[in-house]
Amino acid sequence: MTDLVQQLAKELAVRPNQVEAAIKLIDEGASVPFIARYRKEVTQGLDDSQLRQLDTRLSYLRDLFERREKVIESLKEQNKLSDDLLARVNAAETKNALEEIYAPYRPKRTSKSFKAKEAGLGPIAEKIFNEAIDPTEALAGFSHEDYPDAESQLDAVQHILIDEWAQNIPLTTELKTMFAKTAVLKSLVASDEKKEVGKKFRDYFDFSENLNKVASHRLLAMLRGRQENVLGLKVDGEDDAPLARIDTEYNLETVAPQSRQDFLKQTAKLFWLGKVRPTIEHSLLTEKRLNAEAEAMQVFAENLRHLLLSAPAGSRCTLGVDPGIRTGVKLAVVNQSGDVVAHSTIYPFAPKEDKEGSIAELARLCREFNVDLIAIGNGTASRETEAVVAEMMAANADLSLTRVSVSEAGASVYSASELASNELPDLDVSIRGAVSIARRLQDPLAELVKIDPKSIGVGQYQHDVNQANLAKTLDAVVEDCVNSVGVDVNTASAAILGYIAGLNKAIAQQIVDYRKENGRFDSRQSLKKVPRLGDRTFEQAAGFLRIQDGSEPLDASAVHPESYPLVAKIVEAKATTVKDIIGNTEIIRQVNAEEFADEKFGLPTIKDVLAELEKPGRDPRPEFRTAKFREDITEVAQLTEGMQLEGVITNVTNFGAFVDVGVHQDGLVHISELANEFVSDPHKVAKPGQIVQVRVMNVDVERNRVNLSMRPEGSVAPVKAQRPPRREQNGEQRKPHAKRPQHARPQGDRPQGKKPQSAKPQENKIGGLGALLLQAGIKGSK
Secondary structure: OOHHHHHHHHHOOHHHHHHHHHHHHOOOOOOHHHHHHOOHHHHHOOOOOOOOOHHHHHHHHHHHHHHHHHHHHHHHHHHHHHHHHHHHHHOOOOHHHHHHHHHHHOOOOOOHHHHHHHOOOOOHHHHHHHHOHHHHHHOOOOOOOOOOHHHHHHHHHHHHHHHHHHHHHHHHHHHHHHHHOEEEEEEOOOOOHHHOOOHHHHOOOOEEEEHOOOOHHHHHHHHHHOOOOEEEEEEEEOOOOHHHHHHHHHHHHOOOOOHHHHHHHHHHHHHHHHHHHHHHHHHHHHHOOOOHHHHHHHHHHHHHHHHOOOOOOOOOOOEEEEEEOOOOOOEEEEOOOEEEEEEEEEEEOOOOOOOOHHHHHHHHHHHOOOOOEEEEOOOHHHHHHHHHHHHHHHHOOOOOOOEEEOOOOOOOHHHHHHHHHHHHOOHHHHHHHHHHHHHHHHHHHHHHHOOOHHHHHOOOOOOOOOOHHHHHHHHHHHHHHHHHHHOOOOOOOHHHHOOOOOHHHHHHHHHHHHHHHHOOOOOHHHHHHHHOOHHHHHHHHHHEEEEEOOOOOOOOOOOHHHHHHHHHHHHHOOOOHHHOOOOHHHHHOOOOOOHHOOOOHHHHHHHHHHHHHHHOOOOOOOOOOOOOOOOOOOOOOHHHOOEEEEEEEOOOEEEEEEEOOOOOOOEEEEHHOOOOOOOHHHHOOOOOOOOEEEEEEEEEOOEEEEEEEEOOOOOOOOOOOOOOOOEEOOOOEOOOOOOOOHOOOOOOOOOOOOOOHOOOOOOOOOOOOHHHHHHHOOOOOO
């Protein structure tokens, strides 16, 4: 059993043989959705989240192990690989930790130390360090054109010693631990001129906090400020203890003569201040940043998952409305099948201000095409447009219409894409946006997969995190969501088919092209006629592809074709037919799964098949509901403290949730205001797309901030059980290393309303990155 398997088993808290089985399937080309759904016996029940984590970590650890072997080989070639160093290399859990250990040993032919050794100063440096001799006397007889005098020669000797000491990994590791305990992150405005242009960062113009306690969203906000040249960041800490530790390590207090002691102490100071401390500062900040990015991407992924799996309105005729002012409001009617049957443009606002004509056109389209839903994009002029639509609905009360505010994030990206040009070649780019808005109400998943996940809007400022990791994370979420729902192969676009297990963009397009040329697929087996769709691909994809009203009833379910013989045995045993058993709870619950278990079909598969037969093709998404915004509240300035509103959750972070109440600015429900009971994780009580009742707690019109509560008015704030204060050995209460100025507290820490300090829950993770930065006092530049 390999170290890789053991480590993965430990991380996932599963047995090594489960990990080995999953790795074997992954290496054979099986996708995570396929393994999770149809290979439960092989992995002994690993679920999709465990498999996704395993897949991600497997790739990372293989890279780490490969790099580790190269590092060990390099250290062997340099004859530097001691038992202690080998143990530290093998114990490195991250790529950064491994590179940190290897850095002092990495060959550098341009370093000052290397050049000094090439000039012949190596033996002299060793002599000064080991023998009681005056440093200047040790240079007697040395001559080199690059080092013409004693000063330059002693400077070169110091570089040699500093590089040698840097290879004392136990010492540098201890120094890092020592410095980290007192490390403080300080942020200062770069200059007075930056105060005005960078006022969105004003909470951080003079800010300091213990680095270990800096919340991830505050760190990311400060890093963005540094990137925009508004803030200067510095990791500060104590120097005396590390310097004393270096003196102790090399017994510098006992060194003689005095000139040698002074020289070596000066070298130790240069070693710490010029070599080790800058490296440690960078390392600590990098570790903190990477953790913040990882947590941010996890939250992005979770929010994307809930958005993709939000309730579909279904096959209902929908009018898509893309609001605009000067260029007009674009309209598109999409029928029950998602086809565009009409489109138009109205101009209810300046400069034309044709409100009467706009209302008439809206009414005509709704009446002529029996429109059921009106999807209004939530961008610029959305509330003004919604008011026009409401007026039309009031004037045409006989029409059964429901208007819904829909996120238009990414609609413009889709409109200008090659995919949109192929799908809607006869429509102007501006009209395509309205079509996308209508379709994403009918089926959010089918429409949103056409857009780069990073453009959908579940986390702004994505460019601040590692782009490759972000893309991989979000693509995995889309793949999981698409396969959990399944797709109708006779209506699905190439965009959504490309996310089906086993398929790629090329094969997905082949399926669509074959369908256009030969008509609808009558069975799953007929998919094998598609070019390049072989047996292996069919095995991976078939269970997630649905065929409605085909020749084989099971093709409309999630039962995999390889399990059809199992269904046949069950049907025969119950003296019924496949059509009659599907959806027949009475018969299915009489089936004893254990009676049908054999070498080919285990209990997990049999139970899954029975569950699918009971509710075939069930959609895991919730029932469609809509939030009703107050028509008289359209701007932040109109909000007042205590106002009760209905809204929809747009983003969930680890310090709270953001709610759209129809004022063009999402309000924050802090974690302490989500429920009457203590909430440790907002994701457990709040989901994007969830409709909630909120109360306005505080409004800051100048900074465009709104604090909301989901707790009833007058209720007592939840309190987490308090731990007794930590005490040092002498009995005195421990003091914090650094205190953050009160005026620098960002909104994300807690709501502005006054409340007991004990009501503030522990804040330990990052939330959606864009939302975090907004709440930290920062609006993104686009």
